[in-house]
Amino acid sequence: MATVEYEGIGKKFGVETVMTDINLTVGDQRFVVLLGPSGCGKTTLLRMTAGLETITSGEIRIGGKRMNGVHPRDRDIAMVFQNYALYPTMKVFDNIAFTLQVKKFPRDEVERKVRWAADLLDLTPYLHRFPKALSGGQRQRVAMGRALVRDPKVFLFDEPLSNLDAKLRGQMRYEIRRIHDRLDTTTIYVTHDQVEAMTMADEIVVMRDGRIEQIGPPDAVYDTPANLFVADFIGAPPMNFLDGKVEDDGGQPVFRFKSLALPLPNDVRWDADRPLIYGIRPVDIEVDPGGALRGKMVMSENTGPETMIHLEVDDEDIRAVIAGRPHIARGETVAFGINPAKVHLFDPDSGQRIT
Amino acid sequence: MLRYQNRRLTIFWFLGPAVISLLLVGIAPLVFAVYTSFHRYQLTNLRSTPFVGFKNYLFVLTDGVFWEAMGRTFTLLLMSLPIQIALGMGIALLLHKPGLGYLRTLTRLGLVIPMATTYAVVGLLGQVMFNIKYGVINQLIGFLGVSPINWLGDSTNAFAAVVFWDIWQWTPFCALVLLAGLTTVPGEVEEAAKLETKNWWKVLRHVQLPFLIPGLTALFILRTADTLKLFDMVFTMTRGGPGSATELISLLIQRVGFRAFDQGLASAQAIILLILTIVLSMLYIRFFYKEVAQ
Numbered sequence: 001m002a003t004v005e006y007e008g009i010g011k012k013f014g015v016e017t018v019m020t021d022i023n024l025t026v027g028d029q030r031f032v033v034l035l036g037p038s039g040c041g042k043t044t045l046l047r048m049t050a051g052l053e054t055i056t057s058g059e060i061r062i063g064g065k066r067m068n069g070v071h072p073r074d075r076d077i078a079m080v081f082q083n084y085a086l087y088p089t090m091k092v093f094d095n096i097a098f099t100l101q102v103k104k105f106p107r108d109e110v111e112r113k114v115r116w117a118a119d120l121l122d123l124t125p126y127l128h129r130f131p132k133a134l135s136g137g138q139r140q141r142v143a144m145g146r147a148l149v150r151d152p153k154v155f156l157f158d159e160p161l162s163n164l165d166a167k168l169r170g171q172m173r174y175e176i177r178r179i180h181d182r183l184d185t186t187t188i189y190v191t192h193d194q195v196e197a198m199t200m201a202d203e204i205v206v207m208r209d210g211r212i213e214q215i216g217p218p219d220a221v222y223d224t225p226a227n228l229f230v231a232d233f234i235g236a237p238p239m240n241f242l243d244g245k246v247e248d249d250g251g252q253p254v255f256r257f258k259s260l261a262l263p264l265p266n267d268v269r270w271d272a273d274r275p276l277i278y279g280i281r282p283v284d285i286e287v288d289p290g291g292a293l294r295g296k297m298v299m300s301e302n303t304g305p306e307t308m309i310h311l312e313v314d315d316e317d318i319r320a321v322i323a324g325r326p327h328i329a330r331g332e333t334v335a336f337g338i339n340p341a342k343v344h345l346f347d348p349d350s351g352q353r354i355t
Numbered sequence: 356m357l358r359y360q361n362r363r364l365t366i367f368w369f370l371g372p373a374v375i376s377l378l379l380v381g382i383a384p385l386v387f388a389v390y391t392s393f394h395r396y397q398l399t400n401l402r403s404t405p406f407v408g409f410k411n412y413l414f415v416l417t418d419g420v421f422w423e424a425m426g427r428t429f430t431l432l433l434m435s436l437p438i439q440i441a442l443g444m445g446i447a448l449l450l451h452k453p454g455l456g457y458l459r460t461l462t463r464l465g466l467v468i469p470m471a472t473t474y475a476v477v478g479l480l481g482q483v484m485f486n487i488k489y490g491v492i493n494q495l496i497g498f499l500g501v502s503p504i505n506w507l508g509d510s511t512n513a514f515a516a517v518v519f520w521d522i523w524q525w526t527p528f529c530a531l532v533l534l535a536g537l538t539t540v541p542g543e544v545e546e547a548a549k550l551e552t553k554n555w556w557k558v559l560r561h562v563q564l565p566f567l568i569p570g571l572t573a574l575f576i577l578r579t580a581d582t583l584k585l586f587d588m589v590f591t592m593t594r595g596g597p598g599s600a601t602e603l604i605s606l607l608i609q610r611v612g613f614r615a616f617d618q619g620l621a622s623a624q625a626i627i628l629l630i631l632t633i634v635l636s637m638l639y640i641r642f643f644y645k646e647v648a649q
Binding site for chain 2 (some may be wrong): 087
């Protein structure tokens with residue numbers, strides 16, 4: 001049980017600066033997800049926490065203790081790697097037990113702990129198999145078992161599900177979160193998959209180019225993205241971004257996008273002719289015969305429970321997601337509306353959210 | 356039909372030169388050696404080369420000189436190979452450490468030099484360096500106040516010099532093979548081990564060693580075969596002397612064949628050596644790869 005604090009963390013690889021001034025506190029027993037595209041520094045930050053990378057500047061504290069320069073083994077952390085990192089010449093039992101054996105735990109305690117982890121992860125039937133005789137999901141569970149028996153203060157996960165198929169990924173998401181809830185160990189989890197972040201995290205840290213773009217619970221990151229990057233990265237299918245400006249429509253502000261006049265949230269402070277980027281999620285576009293807006297349906301993508309339709313408005317593509325399977329023919333004009341409360345506005349220069 | 360013949364001709368032209376040279380250089384002499392080993396074949400008397408059956412073989416197998424030379428060869432192998440592998444492993448582990456940059460490249464280049472040097476040149480170098488009066492070795496130990504040692508004139512010292520020289524020349528080879536083996540250990544696996552123990556020996560034994568087994572097997576086979584046929588280095592340095600102190604099996608065969616002119620006997624010795632080498636290689640493979648396959 002421990003908090004993890006990052007204070008002014010910077011990292012250079014040679015002359016290349018990849019990270020500057022990261023400040024973050026991961027609360028005790030929290031499940032925090034570091035989310036970002038590849039190259040954003042999330043894995044580097046995790047590896048610095050584990051002690052596998054040196055810290056160029058700043059300080060990392062685990063449970064209040066400074067960790068800079070402390071050997072990985074002495075940090076009281078356990079890490080689950082992307083490619084599982086199982087020892088190929090050891091059976092499952094020994095893979096899980098190795099960490100205890102090198103610490104010279106008594107034999108019966110090793111046995112008890114390995115059995116406990118195997119039971120928790122449904123690995124008991126596989127204890128005497130070699131890793132190569134296991135499926136990807138089972139290997140991942142062995143890697144977790146190895147982390148569990150160490151009883152660490154902090155769990156570190158480095159994209160643990162990226163090698164699994166979609167179905168298994170969903171199941172493992174649930175299992176990892178369930179184990180966290182049972183053991184209440186502080187967890188830092190790195191991923192580029194926003195679905196994993198949304199479903200598992202207590203708190204999401206969105207990163208880009210070695211900087212933190214936003215920190216917040218999944219709802220907050222989804223509902224009030226701090227900038228264009230976060231708005232684009234979180235949510236699938238991604239948000240529609242429309243370039244235009246505010247216009248005065250008889251004392252009432254509207255957003256002018258090509259031929260459309262889109263509604264604006266009530267509380268927005270506005271200046272006429274101010275250029276803005278108007279963000280609306282596909283799920284927040286309501287296809288409805290009474291809607292004031294018109295677009296031509298050019299394509300639909302049916303995913304089963306819902307359908308994404310592409311609406312063409314003045315040669316621009318607007319995506320909308322609607323439940324079920326609407327019977328709209330290609331080329332048909334579709335009426336739709338936008339709930340102004342769901343609109344996100346961004347400054348086109350800074351990319352920051354305007355509230 | 357024409358097309359088919361064309362293709363066969365193409366195959367012949369591509370493979371032909373290699374196959375023919377292999378037959379000429381490798382197989383023909385071997386067949387000739389097998390032939391002579393069953394005959395009395397003395398270079399001084401080639402008019403009569405009667406078939407003698409297994410007589411040459413029987414003589415070799417009961418010949419004390421042959422077994423002594425064999426013993427010396429294996430003594431050399433058993434003394435130098437463990438040291439080569441231990442030193443090579445040490446060098447490989449040092450070079451495997453992250454963050455060495457150019458130093459690693461330079462060291463690797465340097466490691467190739469002893470291997471790339473011709474055996475005969477190594478032997479000649481040894482002859483000069485170990486010279487009792489003018490040799491640099493005696494100069495060096497002279498600075499330490501040690502009186503000159505008769506390296507090549509004393510049986511024990513001469514053998515030690517051969518062992519030393521063999522270690523010098525082949526440790527880098529072991530280091531490079533083991534280093535290549537270490538790079539096959541997945542980075543994540545090494546890091547996972549690093550999270551669990553600070554003890555380098557435990558990491559080596561449980562995590563890295565399994566990945567080194569194929570390389571080690573290759574080393575055992577190659578070094579054994581090389582030692583069994585080691586000739587030029589010792590020949591140029593000591594000529595098998597003093598007495599027969601450094602007369603390895605290949606030097607004995609050469610002496611019997613070209614200084615005593617008994618080709619039949621020398622061939623029989625060579626064939627026995629060949630059989631021994633093959634058997635040893637098979638044993639190595641069976642013994643070590645079993646461990647990997649488990």
